[in-house]
Amino acid sequence: MSALGLQATGDALAAIDRHVPALVEAEVASRLSAQDPTLWGPEAEEESSRRLGWMDPFEDSRALVPQIEALRTELAAEGINRVVLAGMGGSSLAPEVIAATAGRSLTVLDSTDPEMVGNVLAAGVTDTILVVSSKSGSTVETDSQRRVFEQAFTDAGLEPGSRMVVVTDPGSPLEQSARESGYRHVFTADPTVGGRYSALTAFGLVPTGLAGVDIAALLDDAEETREVLSTDDTDNPGLQLAAAMAGTDPLRNKLIISDEASGMVGFGSWAEQLIAESTGKEGTGVLPVVVDAGDPETRSDAGDLLQIRLVSDPEDREESFDRPDGSGASDGSGATGASSHHAIEVFGSLGAQLLLWEFATAVAGRILGINPFDQPDVEAAKTATRGLLDATAGGSFQAEPETAIGAVQVSGPAAVVQAGGGGDLAAVLDAVSQLVPDRGYLAVQAYLDRLGYTELEVLRDALAARSGRPVTFGWGPRFLHSTGQYHKGGAPEGVFLQITADSDLDLDIPGRPFTFGQLLSAQAAGDASVLREHGRPVIRLHLTERTEGVGALLHAVNGANGSDA
Known part of the structure; x- marks a missing residue:
């Protein structure tokens, strides 16, 4: 499988050393893999029992691949090659990262600003398919975008239903209205996956697959990663990342996320939603702060900041973290020490990192003592x-x-x-x-x-x-x-x-x-x-x-x- 792991230093490394053995002893990794809803305590159990399908979405997701590819071929034959995604939050952030990283064109309309909506419409609709993506089927922004595009298709002399694809949960109002209106295709997703954990489900795959992304390869990387994350072992990078994110003492609750040639485009914005919405409650949590390499926060030694750097595989780089005693990471699969700066470097393919961060965020919720699945x-x-x-x-x-x-x-x-x-x-x-x-x-x-x-x-x-x-x-x-x-x-x-x-x-x-x-x-x-x-x-x-x-x-x-x- 592709390399995946992290390197840590300072308080991040200390948090890993302090928390990971206890997580291993409690069998948190294997229990999460088995979708055990008791991991976050009795108050969160009802919610978590309905929100753990993201840990193993692969059978359902792989079944979508031929359907998406067939639809993409149909659309191309009709000269429809512009994909516009109407969606918010988890329905738009992951597709934006997946498409951009693959170098594929996807117009993400996640705004109600009239100028932005108007500019997307002004680019023309004759070559456009609109993907309407909403778990609940009632998101006001997405419904508004759908309505204005439906009118634009009609005004252009096109049959609106032939230019609309829907991604939603089964039984939602959107599913019902889309089927009644004869929309081009309706994809239903696993309702046991919350929006911000839905990157590897229909919500992440349909718009990006239609845009031409190799979504089968994305799933391959993620599924191989699942085997690593499911293991109760101190080298588990998901447990290490969770401990570093949520286990510093005192808590470094500002995660300064910078990309340093990771090869992923816009990953920080996706991770920002996942972490902030999952952990920011009950007066606690960790706040992602997405910056560019060299920005002021990356140079700060403030006691509430933890540096997280998204990097390429250490084997592809000359520099890497070294322990104070001169030793260092041997294979990039576990945590190592470094300079006195409190930091983590995380590396891996996009598919691997999508599942890694979902896993780590859920485990971070356990460390923080909160329910990571409500908002x-x-x-x-x-x-x-x-x-x-x-x-x-x-x-x-x-x-x-x-x-x-x-x-x-x-x-x-x-x-x-x-x-x-x-x-x-x-x-x-x-x-x-x-x-x-x-x-x-x-x-x-x-x-x-x-x-x-x-x-x-x-x-x-x-x-x-x-x-x-x-x-x-x-x-x-x-x-x-x-x-x-x-x-x-x-x-x-x-x-x-x-x-x-x-x-x-x-x-x-x-x-x-x-x-x-x-x-x-x-x-x-x-x-x-x-x-x-x-x-x-x-x-x-x-x-x-x-x-x-x-x-x-x-x-x-x-x-x-x-x-x-």
């Missing part, structure tokens, strides 16, 4: 959004600004608003940075087109340098199905910077009394209200004009950096 605070934000949509027909859901700086309206804590009183947006960003507590983090939440405004991501690195603390960057509403759970349920250490914007473009959602713009605004306002109810500080920068507002923010970033010099 109570994600539902709270959804409820708040629905309430705003129901209560305010046609409203903008925007709070009155407390101060305005050109095209940017600023609201939030008094210290931030006062900093903007002189018309200096850099001073606002500086004040935001100063709000972050010693062991805290800043979460930037941008409710804009994530493909059209990628330059905004420079805020993450700049604010990390200014604050000296970890900074996450999430595109709304995408992150609501990811780190949104940790924001409310994890350690109360976060400060939240929302960036919202008016748009010259809005799109109706066929059959709904609200537009995409109104839905996005309600999602931002709903999440902010839940954060505030949890006592989290929320700062809102609303751009009354997108291009001008984005330009002002980028200029302010330079000012904030300059003030640090």
Whole structure:
């Protein structure tokens, strides 16, 4: 099989030495392989008994491969070669990584921003198949995307059902409506697999297989890895990774994930959802912070940070971790010591790592003493959004600004608003940075087109340098199905910077009394209200004009950096 393993140093290595023998003695690996729901205690048993199918999805998943390949051949013969995926969270993040790593084109539509939806539609639909992916079959974002594409196919003179493929759980409302409407194909997935653990099920395989990925090879790597992960042995890399993630003492609860030529594209964003949504509850958990190699967090020695580096196989690299006594890893299959930096290097093929991280995250839940399969605070934000949509027909859901700086309206804590009183947006960003507590983090939440405004991501690195603390960057509403759970349920250490914007473009959602713009605004306002109810500080920068507002923010970033010099 392909190499898989990790190397650890410092507190990560100490956590492995402390926890892995106990995990082996408790037969956690073999019990998880056997889908034992008692591993997380009696309070989690009912939920976990319905959520462990991801540990052995291979029979069902392999049965899908010829169906997906046959459909791909059919579509190609009809000149349909553009695959658009409408899905959120676990339904979109894994397919995006799988397709990008394989170098295959897959358009992932996981937004309600009217500009992003409009741009995906503007690329044309005559050569397009839409994969509508939702476990529940009632995800509001995905349903809205489905509706607008169905209208676009009709307007183009196409039969909508012939251009729609559905992935959902059996018995969902989406399955029923898709079959009644005669959609091209309906794939049902194993209902015992939660969304964020569904990478190797129909949710990960259908869109990527249609895009041309060799999904059989992906499954081969993962299935071989399952044999290693099922073994009660101290060399088990899944047990080692779980111990390092969740067993440091005191807990290093910010996982700084950087990719250093791993060969995987965007893996950190998938792992971010898996870990944050699984562990961020009951006031504990570990927060993934996805960064680039060399970013400020990778150079920090703060006591609450653990470095996780995604790397290539050590056999393909000249450098590797060495023990202080000069010894090192012999075959890359287990943990080794290194320098004084507290870090883990993880390597392996994509298929192997998808299952490795699912396994390690579930075991980390046991170490932390929480249920890794529920997400109570994600539902709270959804409820708040629905309430705003129901209560305010046609409203903008925007709070009155407390101060305005050109095209940017600023609201939030008094210290931030006062900093903007002189018309200096850099001073606002500086004040935001100063709000972050010693062991805290800043979460930037941008409710804009994530493909059209990628330059905004420079805020993450700049604010990390200014604050000296970890900074996450999430595109709304995408992150609501990811780190949104940790924001409310994890350690109360976060400060939240929302960036919202008016748009010259809005799109109706066929059959709904609200537009995409109104839905996005309600999602931002709903999440902010839940954060505030949890006592989290929320700062809102609303751009009354997108291009001008984005330009002002980028200029302010330079000012904030300059003030640090």
